[in-house]
Amino acid sequence: MPRLARLAILDDYQGVTLRLGPWERLAHLDITVFRDTLADQDALAERLAPFDAILAMRERTPFPRGLIERLPELRLLITTGERNRGIDAAACAERGVVFCGTPSFGAPTVDLTWGLILGLARRIPEEQASLRAGAWQQGLGVGLEGRTLGLLGLGKLGRRVAKVGQAFGMQVIAWSQNLTAEAAAAVGVERVEKRELFARADVLSIHLILSERSRGLVGAAELAAMKPTAFLVNTSRGPIVDQAALIAALQEGRLAGAGIDVYDIEPLPPGHPLLSAPRTLLTPHLGYVTEENYRAYFAGAVEAIEAYEAGAPIRVITG
Structure with a gap:
């Protein structure tokens, strides 16, 4: 040529x-x-x-x-x-x-996923901000040991995230449309049904490819099933989560927090509603960066x- x-x-x-x-x-x-x-x-x-x-x-x-x-x-x-x-x-x-x-x-999105989880659970951004402002120990974080990590998707990235959760002493459960109990058990994970995944998870992390099957898969019903003490983390693709439903759940105190690296519109424009949503830890699509x-x-x-x-x-x- x-x-x-x-x-x-x-x-x-x-x-x-x-x-x-x-x-x-x-x-x-x-x-x-x-x-x-x-x-x-x-x-x-x-x-x-x-x-x-x-x-x-x-x-x-x-x-x-x-x-x-x-x-x-x-x-x-x-x-x-x-x-x-x-x-x-x-x-x-x-x-x-x-x-x-x-x-x-490698799998750099795994690193960022755990950065968001740890930042949310231990309130790292808030505590750093208060320390720089002259305060000391303003809130209580939560530990991960003994809690339940729910994975929406147990592919290459999901399995890597699961291993880290297990190292923290977490129980790991997972669901996806094609996941079998045998495949989950092979990596020490319990396969559960979709509603149970959202209901049991203390941390729910998304690891799916965006497709017509996964678009909007996490909607108002799934968010309503989550504990008010739970965290949602999305380092996959923004449209997998119903953005309006997520913002409503955060504003109404029905979720403890959300760590988000991916968005419906990228770059995220000024004034986007997620930028002012409470209890969020936001990064500018850094998973692969x-x-x-x-x-x-x-x-x-x-x-x-x-x-x-x-x-x-x-x-x-x-x-």
């Missing part, structure tokens, strides 16, 4: 992509880095029209069919990570666009470009 000419790197919020990848291997390529996200499809199509290669950072910018069909020069579309449900793979194939992914490093993971992403992106130009694309995503 002929060499690529122009690469657009999208949504580099922190301005670190060129520093963390071996881009010097692509000296022939004209690389443009965009640090902002364009939601307007007309403006986005105009911006990306000149590029024959694009690197998308996770799902920050979706690529539906309508956008892909407006990019006549596009030949290679890379997503960081092994999959991206925001990119229409079928449209890429029909347009002759090679769509491929990159490796990742580590230096090690970024280095794996960008090294993989360079490899993908080299492989494409050599006529042997790698890590091609077809669906």
Whole structure:
């Protein structure tokens, strides 16, 4: 295949992509880095029209069919990570666009999940704020030992989160639509029914892929089943939880707190109702944002470009 000419790197919020990848291997390529996200499809199509290669950072910018069909020069579309449900793979194939992914490093979302759980349970943000304001020991946290960790999803990440919970001395229960009692027991977890999961959990952590089956899966009824002393943590995808129902539960004191890393709209706009919701610990979608993971992403992106130009694309995503 002929060499690529122009690469657009999208949504580099922190301005670190060129520093963390071996881009010097692509000296022939004209690389443009965009640090902002364009939601307007007309403006986005105009911006990306000149590029024959694009690197998308996770799902920050979706690529539906309508956008892909407006990019006549596009030949290679890379997503960081092994999959991206925001990119229409079928449209890429029909347009002759090679769509491929990159490796990742470890399971950094597990770290952040436990950071949110511990921050909520031990009131770390509140106690730090009061200490800096000159106060001392303003509230009581809760310990995790002997409490119940409920996992909505027991896949790769869910199992890693379960191991940490077990190390803290927690009882771990789980439910998902495809989870069997045997699969749960194999990792020391009790498989329960959906309502029981929400009713028993002292900490409920979500580890599902966003799909039509999981969208809105945690709604008003599920939140109403939870203990008023329980915490909800979502490091998966925002639309899995009914945002309005969650805010209402927090405002009415029906949940002890929520740790949220993912949102219906990203970046989260100023004035978003979650920003003023009580008893929340909010982070800006940091689950995958580590230096090690970024280095794996960008090294993989360079490899993908080299492989494409050599006529042997790698890590091609077809669906």
